[in-house]
Amino acid sequence: MTGRPWQRRLLKWLRIAYLALLAAAVPVLVLARRDEVADLLGDLAGARHALVAASFAAGFVLIALSAYFWLVSLRILGQRPSLRDLTVTAARSLPARYVPLMVTFAISRVALMQRRGVPAAPLALTAALEMAVSLAVSVAYGLVLFGWAGELPGGLAIPLISAVGVIVAASPPVAGRAVAAVARWRGLDSLAPVSGFTWPGYLHMIAASACYWTAAAAVFCLYMRAFEAADGFGTARLAGAFVLTWGGLRFLSVIAPQGIGVVEATVPSLLGAADPLALGLLIFGFRLVLLLRDLLAAAVSELLAARRTPVEADPVQPSEGTEP
Template sequence: MDASSAKDALRRIVGAARWVFAPLALACLAFAAWHARDSIGATLVRAQPSALATAIALWTLSHAFAPVASRIVLGALGAHVRYRELLAIHVARLPARYLPGGIWHTVSRVADLQQRGVGRAELATMVAAENVLPPATAALLGGALLLGAGVARDASLVALAAGGTLLAAALALARQAVVRRRARLEPRSVLLAAAATIVFWSIAATAFAAYWLAFADLRDSAPLVAVAGVYLVAWAVGFVSFFAPQGIGVFESMAALFLAEDVGLADAAVLAAGFRVVVLAADAIAWAMLQAWRGWRRARAN
């Protein structure tokens, strides 16, 4: 089989897999909601509806900023995919987050972008950026918030050092690639993508703080700046814990360790786990909004 035939065969396989992948991802999203029904019920009963709705709305809004860093990276590499297209791909593939393994949202997005002609080198660089910049910026922003709140000073300094090291490594690799002409991603593009990621994390951390406010007995337990910082640092630790897909267990444990003094270890862990209900609801809403918009466009075209 020559190279052209192999590419055609691979393209057909990917196309067929996409038809199977979408319903499977939706089934896993529905299963995740069913599996979390007790947690959803407990959260709804205990939480103040307006604050909970605010948290869900903020996380839904955060999806609008999620593809910005990837748009900057791909644009710097010469792959000019429109932001609107990247956003549609990101939202359409949200159910894939709930497939076992925790990698399928990225895998499905890469397949979609390959279908649109984006090269392998550009996609590999995008994936690398998406795996370095989020934990780096979450650790930096979270550490800064904790330090500013005067909470967990040692942990905040560790987070700042870790985030700074990751970001410095990304800048060094980008500079080396430019010097050797293996890519056109310059350090300034890395910094722009990092800034875009910080905007995303600012919204996400605010969503967690709003979620925290939804529980009347927690409103005076810790400064909201510290709560937002705890979320970011705990998420960063969960992300780099490769043995735990999507940081499940690690994120909750880290958040509980920071917040246990205020609400108790067990209650803090349960509350941190409950935030996944907010994320699940926001993901489902964003996906449904995209489907409604696409349906409206099809109806208008006809």
């Protein structure tokens, strides 16, 4: 978390207040719409459970894809960790996502990779880059999917132009120089190397993030296709709404941990759902599927980590910082 102490305390209490309000509001909404909720619960019995299981299983791929982004970034910054180390670290850090603070997941990954011999500065920069690039890619990708689905005026033309604009705005010559200037001004040495990123390295990170969001959208669509309530929506619309909200809006929802409540309300609105509450509850169910995945992945990764030798016997070897 960044910012002054009073800002961090204020944000912490705002997040706690938001969660308390959400916890109070959901039961009221469910009771007010109990007939619709009863119908939804009845539909769950006839759900395509094989698709839910497939979504659960496919969700583990996302852990490796997130680790791959870190691999790309760290190699550009001159480090040579293994993809296995990064994947195990990401899995071990998954429970930190459920702490109602800002960046506990990233902080946990940084701390665990430091124990594997990777310096703090490139790890901190990688964590910041993952959030920035993911935000740019998810917004751009979501717009393209919505344009492909015919949900935006002008078809694909405007979304493609917007997508290119977002990606260029986050590129090394634009955002990289701005971040480096702010880093020098604020004395944040860990962010200064961002100005050294080249277009090939940046495009590699864009591709890694795009692969992650493609897989994430597929996992979400697999889950939603298990329920009749989602049958009326095209795959491109479902995927576009998911990527825009889960990837874009979620990062901007600073007082809503993981965008909880925000995503559930926004996706049905973007899709024009006839029963937003029922669809929102189904989306919340997707969070439960991910929670089960996170618990299993964390448990297995802790067992793997316990069997490993200490890093001091085999430190990560730095390189010259060339592109991967």
